Each structure stands twice: as structure tokens, then as C-alpha cells.
Amino acid sequence: MAYTIVGLFPSQEYSKAVSAGLENNGFKNENYIIYLEEKKHSPKSFWSKLFSEEIDEEAVAVDSLIVSVAVNNTEDLENAKKVFKENSVVNIYTLEELDFEKAADLDYLKKVVALKAKSLIYAMPQAKTSSSDMHTGISSEVGGVSK
Structure with missing residues (x-):
């Protein structure tokens, strides 16, 4: 099966x-x-752009590096992931629904x-705590006042 793997790197220096x-x-x-882009100065980073609702095109090009690779089998997938990890990849996305030609x-x-990043966050289950784990402060069980 052919699909695309995308690696997000902290800097274009890894290209x-x-x-x-x-x-x-x-x-x-x-x-x-x-994908190499000219550096632009922006108050928002690429990573904050991924999780914000606003579209800020300048934030995407701060200094991040995006690499996409055409993968045809599991061996290619593992090789690409290995190269990405060796080069300090921040995140890897395997996009089975994205044809490599569209990745251009x-x-x-x-x-x-x-x-994809947002869907992974929203798909995470909520952490539940029991009421016995919750501490509300000092209760009447601390001790009575002696006379």
C-alpha cells in the first residue's frame, strides 16, 4: 500500500x-x-500554530522543517522512521489517506x-479521578479541640 509519511523537525538545519x-x-x-522556506519572524511558533484555531501562515515558516516521504511497504516505513528519529524528529505522521503527489x-x-494533530488530541480519553483521590483540605477528622 502506498502512502505518505511526514516528519516535523525543529529546524531547517536538519535538511x-x-x-x-x-x-x-x-x-x-x-x-x-x-520543504524549505525563508525564515520569517513571527511571535508564534509552528507548534503553537498546529493547535490554535487562528490561521497564521507566518508562524508555519518560523524555522521548522517539514519532510514528506513516499512509502510503499513496511520496510520503507521503518527506514524512513529510523532516519527521522536519528535526526531529532519532533513528530511523525503516517498519512494513509494522502497520496504523495498531493503532498507536493x-x-x-x-x-x-x-x-491529524488535532484529531489525535481529541481522540485521547479523558483522565478520570475518583472522589477518594480528591483532597479538599482539612476536614473534621483532623481532631477535636481538647478542654
Whole structure:
């Protein structure tokens, strides 16, 4: 099954190392895309943009690096993940519903990754605590006043 794996890296400085790692693991130049953008100064980071409701295009290009790789089998998937982890990947998204040709459009890819990130958060179960775990302060059980 062919799909796309996307890696989010903290800085564009990783671009050469990721590229070399992918090629050393059998990926051809046409099997991956490294999206480089000019640095823009923005008060919001790429990561805060992923989880905000506002669309701030400048925040996406702060200094982050996005890499997408065409994956055709589980061996390719494991090799790409290995290269990503060796290069300090922040997060990996396996997008089975995203054809690699559509990944060439960076704006489209950003929207898909943002939706995937939000869906993972919303899918997490809520933490439940029992009332016995809750402490409300000093109760009457502390002790009585002696006369």
C-alpha cells in the first residue's frame, strides 16, 4: 500500500542530514520532499500554530522543517522512521489517506497535518479521578479541640 509519511523537525538545519539519511536508506530524490522556506519572524511558533484555531501562515515558516516521504511497504516505513528519529524528529505522521503527489502542495500538507494533530488530541480519553483521590483540605477528622 502506498502512502505518505511526514516528519516535523525543529529546524531547517536538519535538511541535509535528513536528505543524506533517506538516500543512504534507499530512497531516491523523487521519493521525498524537503520543504524549505525563508525564515520569517513571527511571535508564534509552528507548534503553537498546529493547535490554535487562528490561521497564521507566518508562524508555519518560523524555522521548522517539514519532510514528506513516499512509502510503499513496511520496510520503507521503518527506514524512513529510523532516519527521522536519528535526526531529532519532533513528530511523525503516517498519512494513509494522502497520496504523495498531493503532498507536493505544502499548503495542503500543512492543513492535513494540522487536522491529524488535532484529531489525535481529541481522540485521547479523558483522565478520570475518583472522589477518594480528591483532597479538599482539612476536614473534621483532623481532631477535636481538647478542654
